[in-house]
Amino acid sequence: MATVELDKINKLYDNGFHAVHDLSINVDDGEFLVLVGPSGCGKSTALRMVAGLEDISTGELRIGGKRVNDVDPQGRDIAMVFQSYALYPHMSVADNMAYGLKLRHMPKDKINERVTKAADMLELTALLDRKPAQLSGGQRQRVAMGRSIVREPQVFLMDEPLSNLDAKLRVQMRAEISAVVRSLNTTTLYVTHDQTEAMTMGDRMAVLKAGILQQLGSPGECYDTPNNIFVAQFVGSPPMNLVTAKINQAGEGLELEFGGSKLAIPASVLADRPALKSYAGRTVALGVRSEDMEDASLRRNETGSTIKGTVNLTEALGSEIIVHFTFPGQAVVTADTKLVAEDAGGEELHVGVDKGVRWVASFAPRSRVRMGDDIEILVDVERVHYFDAETSEAIRG
Amino acid sequence: MTVTTEAAPPRHSADEKLKAERMPFGRWMRLVGWRHVVAVIMVAWALFPALYIISLSLSGGNTLTSACPPDRSGLAALSCLVPNKIDFSNYSTLLSSDQYPFVTWMKNSLILATGSATGALLMGAAAAYAFSRMRFTGRRMGMLSLMLVQMFPAVLAITAVYLLLTRILDVFPAFGLGHIWGTLLIYLGTALGVNTFLMKGYFDTIPVDLDESARIDGAGHARIFFDLIMRLALPILVVVFFVSFQSTFNELPIASVTLSDSQNTTTAVGLASLVSNPLIQEWGLMAAGGVMMAVPLFTLFLFTQKSLVTGLTAGAVKG
Ligand SMILES: Nc1ncnc2c1ncn2[C@@H]1O[C@H](COP(=O)(O)OP(=O)(O)O)[C@@H](O)[C@H]1O
Numbered sequence: 039m040a041t042v043e044l045d046k047i048n049k050l051y052d053n054g055f056h057a058v059h060d061l062s063i064n065v066d067d068g069e070f071l072v073l074v075g076p077s078g079c080g081k082s083t084a085l086r087m088v089a090g091l092e093d094i095s096t097g098e099l100r101i102g103g104k105r106v107n108d109v110d111p112q113g114r115d116i117a118m119v120f121q122s123y124a125l126y127p128h129m130s131v132a133d134n135m136a137y138g139l140k141l142r143h144m145p146k147d148k149i150n151e152r153v154t155k156a157a158d159m160l161e162l163t164a165l166l167d168r169k170p171a172q173l174s175g176g177q178r179q180r181v182a183m184g185r186s187i188v189r190e191p192q193v194f195l196m197d198e199p200l201s202n203l204d205a206k207l208r209v210q211m212r213a214e215i216s217a218v219v220r221s222l223n224t225t226t227l228y229v230t231h232d233q234t235e236a237m238t239m240g241d242r243m244a245v246l247k248a249g250i251l252q253q254l255g256s257p258g259e260c261y262d263t264p265n266n267i268f269v270a271q272f273v274g275s276p277p278m279n280l281v282t283a284k285i286n287q288a289g290e291g292l293e294l295e296f297g298g299s300k301l302a303i304p305a306s307v308l309a310d311r312p313a314l315k316s317y318a319g320r321t322v323a324l325g326v327r328s329e330d331m332e333d334a335s336l337r338r339n340e341t342g343s344t345i346k347g348t349v350n351l352t353e354a355l356g357s358e359i360i361v362h363f364t365f366p367g368q369a370v371v372t373a374d375t376k377l378v379a380e381d382a383g384g385e386e387l388h389v390g391v392d393k394g395v396r397w398v399a400s401f402a403p404r405s406r407v408r409m410g411d412d413i414e415i416l417v418d419v420e421r422v423h424y425f426d427a428e429t430s431e432a433i434r435g
Numbered sequence: 436m437t438v439t440t441e442a443a444p445p446r447h448s449a450d451e452k453l454k455a456e457r458m459p460f461g462r463w464m465r466l467v468g469w470r471h472v473v474a475v476i477m478v479a480w481a482l483f484p485a486l487y488i489i490s491l492s493l494s495g496g497n498t499l500t501s502a503c504p505p506d507r508s509g510l511a512a513l514s515c516l517v518p519n520k521i522d523f524s525n526y527s528t529l530l531s532s533d534q535y536p537f538v539t540w541m542k543n544s545l546i547l548a549t550g551s552a553t554g555a556l557l558m559g560a561a562a563a564y565a566f567s568r569m570r571f572t573g574r575r576m577g578m579l580s581l582m583l584v585q586m587f588p589a590v591l592a593i594t595a596v597y598l599l600l601t602r603i604l605d606v607f608p609a610f611g612l613g614h615i616w617g618t619l620l621i622y623l624g625t626a627l628g629v630n631t632f633l634m635k636g637y638f639d640t641i642p643v644d645l646d647e648s649a650r651i652d653g654a655g656h657a658r659i660f661f662d663l664i665m666r667l668a669l670p671i672l673v674v675v676f677f678v679s680f681q682s683t684f685n686e687l688p689i690a691s692v693t694l695s696d697s698q699n700t701t702t703a704v705g706l707a708s709l710v711s712n713p714l715i716q717e718w719g720l721m722a723a724g725g726v727m728m729a730v731p732l733f734t735l736f737l738f739t740q741k742s743l744v745t746g747l748t749a750g751a752v753k754g
């Protein structure tokens with residue numbers, strides 16, 4: 039077990055492409071850290087530099103406090119699970135797991151002991167004599183895990199290990215990998231483009247965009263206090279709702295104006311974020327999580343700020359109702375929002391300006407809203423997020 | 436051609452087969468039957484010389500026509516393809532003769548063919564591994580020049596080879612003119628080109644993830660090469676081995692210059708010498724030698740034919 043420290047690491051490919059910029063991450067001993075970001079953002083590159091499969095252009099990599107920039111992969115005492123699993127096709131499951139130990143000249147009985155233990159843990163005992171071609175996707179995945187586990191390395195590296203599985207198996211394996219890794223308490227760097235995996239599996243997550251670290255923190259931190267619009271939209275499902283809003287002076291305080299609605303900014307928020315005062319008279323990007331909204335008709339007695347909208351679609355999930363609604367306003371369209379929309383598979387998140395802004399709210403199941411209804415939505419103004427319209431950075435402090 | 440006829444039937448499902456049986460003959464002929472006709476003609480074409488040589492070698496005679504008594508002519512002459520006598524005298528003469536040391540020839544041929552096939556395999560695979568897996572300056576140039584060089588037949592270099600081997604004879608006799616080790620070196624020199632390309636094409640289809648996984652498991656280049664690549668590329672290795680083996684085994688022009696002494700030469704050169712003198716032409720011995728020469732190749736083919744088919748097609752598609 040060991041810490042992994044990435045210190046201002048850069049990767050410049052031979053063709054001049056700058057894939058990773060000044061990446062600094064300290065992974066604690068025994069921590070499960072998830073590197074997450076849309077595809078092509080340099081996650082694999084970063085992981086492969088830690089593995090030693092890719093040269094580090096500049097910066098320093100330390101494992102267990104020791105500089106390993108120039109150490110080859112076998113000397114770093116790491117194990118890696120590949121997206122393709124990379125099982126040796128001509129070797130049985132047992133041999134696949136034992137190969138790394140044999141190369142390290144471990145005595146036979148010790149190898150057997152470790153393989154048996156890992157097979158037991160991963161329910162592979164019955165499959166030890168099979169060849170990879172005779173296994174299902176989930177079983178191959180487990181063998182790949184087993185191959186890493188038997189090595190008992192300082193660090194596990196995993197590059198999208200679940201992306202070749204179908205959705206149901208993925209959820210199951212997600213839990214299994216988490217459980218196995220936690221029981222071993224080995225430092226783990228896990229790469230994924232799926233924010234759900236990052237949220238559910240990681241102690242901390244590092245959100246990457248175009249080779250640049252956007253935020254490093256616990257899933258809760260990244261979700262509740264995103265550093266910028268990209269993180270706000272990338273982390274969480276559905277993505278954070280955004281609208282362009284104007285901040286106006288209203289007496290002593292400030293109020294938000296967008297789409298014909300006006301919301302007063304509570305004094306507590308202003309006390310928390312004095313910087314907001316300098317935005318008076320300017321526009322900002324306003325963000326609201328779907329669970330911070332509620333059907334106003336359910337909360338008659340609460341005096342809160344509401345906005346008006348028209349329901350496009352409702353999805354009753356039992357524990358909640360997901361309500362898609364539109365209201366007149368100006369959508370926030372930046373390179374980041376487009377990137378996230380693209381990464382989510384071209385899902386239309388924002389309709390044209392004339393049709394207004396489309397938001398997604400999650401209401402209590404008691405709500406009776408129907409498609410086509412004009413409704414009032416209560417917004418929890420304490421929990422609204424503010425972003426600078428130009429820089430996309432969160433407005434804090 | 437036999438491959439065609441064998442491969443055709445599985446393409447039709449059972450239903451189609453039934454239909455085919457009910458088909459009118461003309462239609463069946465047009466769709467399926469002509470392939471059989473072509474195949475039969477091709478097989479006959481290919482078998483004719485082989486059968487005639489076998490028949491001649493067993494006739495006990497020593498002229499080109501001894502397998503066929505002059506009274507058979509016209510279509511009746513075709514029956515000469517079946518040995519009308521079983522007489523092994525040609526074989527025993529050849530195997531015991533001092534003038535024609537067939538056993539030595541065969542030994543030389545086998546050493547040369549095995550040596551150059553093994554060498555071609557190892558050198559070619561090592562070069563192909565480097566070209567497929569490593570990025571180095573001169574990689575492109577190296578591949579291009581390999582390609583260019585192999586376009587010239589090795590025989591073109593024959594004068595140079597002759598001079599080279601004569602010089603070597605002075606300093607290092609075992610590798611000089613007239614000794615098989617010198618000839619082996621020449622064969623190895625010509626072996627790299629095509630084989631390297633064929634193998635590189637195949638190696639490229641083996642995912643690099645496997646190499647990387649092995650590197651993390653603690654394997655160096657040698658381990659990756661022998662434990663992974665050589666195992667996974669077995670079909671193409673078999674192809675390369677077989678093709679090199681048989682081309683060396685049958686090679687005549689170079690060996691006839693470098694191993695010109697009929698007491699210590701290869702089977703191909705030795706057998707050619709049996710009939711090249713216009714005054715003494717030993718056709719019967721030559722036929723018996725030809726049949727015996729076919730045995731090692733034939734055996735090798737039987738053992739490797741499965742890999743040969745997969746290896747050749749894989750190389751063809753992916754290479
Ligand atoms: N060998 C390479 N040479 C040049 N560019 C590369 C190379 N490998 C990857 N890239 C580029 O680097 C970027 C990051 O790649 P990668 O780390 O694989 O992304 P991902 O986050 O999807 O794992 C991509 O834009 C990719 O095109």
Ligand SMILES: [Mg+2]
Binds near residue numbers: 081082083197198
């Ligand atoms: Mg990747």
